[in-house]
Amino acid sequence: MTANTLTERGRWIALSVLCLGELMILLDATIVNVALDSIRQDLGFEQSALAWVVNGYLIAFGGLLMLAGRVGDLLGKRRVYLVGLTVFTLASVVCAVSQTQLMLVGARFFQGVGGALTSAVILGMIVTMFPEPDRQAKAIGTYGFITASGGSLGLVLGGALTDGLNWHWIFLINLPIGLLTLLLSLRYVPNQSGIGLGRGADGLGAVLLTAGLMLAVYTILEVGKSGWTSAQTLATGTGAVVLVAAFLVRQARVRNPLVPLGLLRSRAVATANAIQLLMVAAMFAVFFFGALYLQQALGFGPLEVGLSFLPAALTMGITALRLSGPCLMRFGPRTTIIAGLCSILLCLLLFARTPADGSYPLDVLPALILFGLGGGLVFPAMMGLAMSGATDDDAGLTSGLLSTTYQVGGAIGLAALSSIAAARTAGDPSPAAVTAGFSFSYLVAAVLVFGAIVVGIAFVRAPKPAAEPETQAEPDRA
Template sequence: MTANSPTERGRWIALSVLCMGELMILLDATIVNVALDTIRRDLGFDQSTLAWVVNGYLIAFGGLLMLSGRLGDLFGKRRVYLSGLAVFIAASVACAFAQSQLVLVAARFFQGVGGALTSAVILGMIVTMFPEPDKRAKAIGAYGFITSSGGSLGLVLGGALTDGLDWNWIFLINLPIGLLTVALSLRFVPDQAGVGAGRGPDWLGAALLTLGLMLAVYTILEVGEHGWASAGTPATAAAAVALVAAFLVRQAKTSNPLVPLGLFRSRPVAAANGVQLLMVAAMFGVFFFGALYLQQALRFGPLQVGLAFLPAALTMGLTALRLSGPCLLRFGPRTTMLVGLSSILLCLLLFSRAPVDGGYPLDVLPALVLFGLGGGLVFPAMMGLAMSGATDADAGLTSGLLSTTYQVGGAVGLAVLSSIAAARAGDDPSPAATTAGFSLSYLVAAALVLGAIAVAVVFVRTPQPVEAADARADHA
């Protein structure tokens, strides 16, 4: 088997390798959260500077996803993917051996760069490798399994490594995993030639887009840290909007756009990103407020919190892997999404009723199972819908756009919901007051999911299920 002409078995091996790379990136996005207190003590961070260990990664990652996806279309998705892995591995080693705050934050920023280059093109590579509807549904389901379970696994693994070894190992573990992923990618992942850059990439447009998105992510993070009244928030928000607007104007006028604006007129792409924007804005609150509720009301420790979320991760992963593909083939993306969104809606309503003196089996576990079931159905359906509107020439861009929507929607949603919870609790730090704040935020999150349901009902068309089409063709 060659890299350019994979066999049937080779395609599934390549999928496994790509999922391994995605899992490494996803683990790193959450694994560090468990070790933050240890990092603070060892390197002398205060509370405000410690946030940059996380924010440095998120700003680079969220700001570069769309550009990375487009670079994959222009210069070859595997080339960009492997470049991202190389940057990510090198930055991980730098993080592991960092002896100062500046070195660690800078290394985390470059980890975000590598993570964006790697993650942005993976979904585009998968849909190109699997053009057949049934096999594509299975492949996206497997990818959805990884993306849905990676975050919770990171919390558990981070706690185990930090408690058993040291915080340096949460970064150093990426070295053997990353090198193995590179070796297997060179062997099994097919090389997909890019469409070429024509007269050269639109570097000015790339700079406007990247700086605009980075400023947008930074503004959202500042709101989450300091609230909407933070002194610099209006200025950075206005600058982000201005840069993105300037980018769109340039793309409309230039003869060689970095991002063809026609992509945004694609009904499947627009609908999928609209659903995702509203849904993840609501879903991020489940992990954030759920973890706080477990710690503050139920008195769980950090590792117990990670283990408590495992049922959600397992349910979501197994649903994406085993159930989403058959549902997509039989009922189509619209019905599958609506069932999944309804399950998430019910989860949020249950969480909104969780009492301050509640218990995990009755007040948390059922909601987490519903959350996992809903996410396992919605994410593969949404990915499949978005990528159905993409061609080989813009699959990377579509993948990067979907990832950007996920990151930005989740960050905005978390900032808004956190502000609502804080305003409801006021200056009262008691578990009863904070739980009341969580309950109100869950109800607002439920309203966001209702918005996602409305988008799916109005804008997602109902294609003929594949099985019905095949049966009609056989009858004819």
């Protein structure tokens, strides 16, 4: 069974299975945060070492996404997807039975490896299965619904499992989900042959890319502890830049590059990734500072925080599922992206004026609704824009690049905005001082979103007039 021989019903079943796999990965990215304190007490983590339960996953995940996407193009996206699911599920079981700190952190690293292999190729498989513009928009909207709701659902599920059972269950729950997804994937997800290792068997390039991205993610994650101008940050940051630069130089010279640089010159791919980099750098502030505000200023508990973000997740999911596709078909990616970014900008400006003695219904909920509406419009439109610049031979790479931009942009934004808030607060733990620090960071985040709007206006092409005859164009490489 291949993508070209699938029936209409078969394509939507395959999409559902792929979304189930992505949901499992997304749940794990946030579900751990709620259980960190229980893990600390049970395994005796010091506060500084506890961050590696999260960072071990993020370094492997963020560092391998681009390579995983390209390997999917070379060896076959379905094969890489199945290997990723298997590694992720087995690593989850090891996490669940971990009795030592080293065992848990090591298993979390391999979870990140499996998560990267799985996530990097999903969007590439979706656009290959749905080449028609209208069905592709609907399929990407469905995928956007899952990506939008997964994070918030992870917070709620993590709180429920940790409170009702124990932290081991946040990992053990992946075993039945992973096995079910594997069986369904073997049955319903079509085989997509790769172009062969000979088209990109650059071992040294793979080492340079993976090492550079992992070091970059590590540098960003450690900024909060060591500072932006510390010797460690400057050394590891410089090392990451040198490794990635060496990779790019090598790709321009080798006969069969791991990453064809022509893709990176695509207007659609470059613009979509630039917008995403700016947008997610700002959007991560909503989840991070919003959760802290609810806990420190309004006195919410972990489960209450998770439930508080459900309106944003539901709004984003419904918008991605029901509105993004029709908007894309009617107005094109440019108008859809700009409208969504304007909604996110308004959300950030509302959060910037939130008082220390505010209330959830009046000061938080309206902004979260705008956040969900904007994200639900932008993410599917941006995915579609990026993938329009890809061919079947590099769809996995494009998907992996977009995922990398999301992870790295979010990490950079969170590190920078957290530092800005901390500097503004100046160590004062009072709700008024903390809220003032959050408010200033929201304004900085709003500037980032405004920059994304400028990029969208300047570089996203408006749709052609309807009166013009349609032609079968090559992917945008301008």
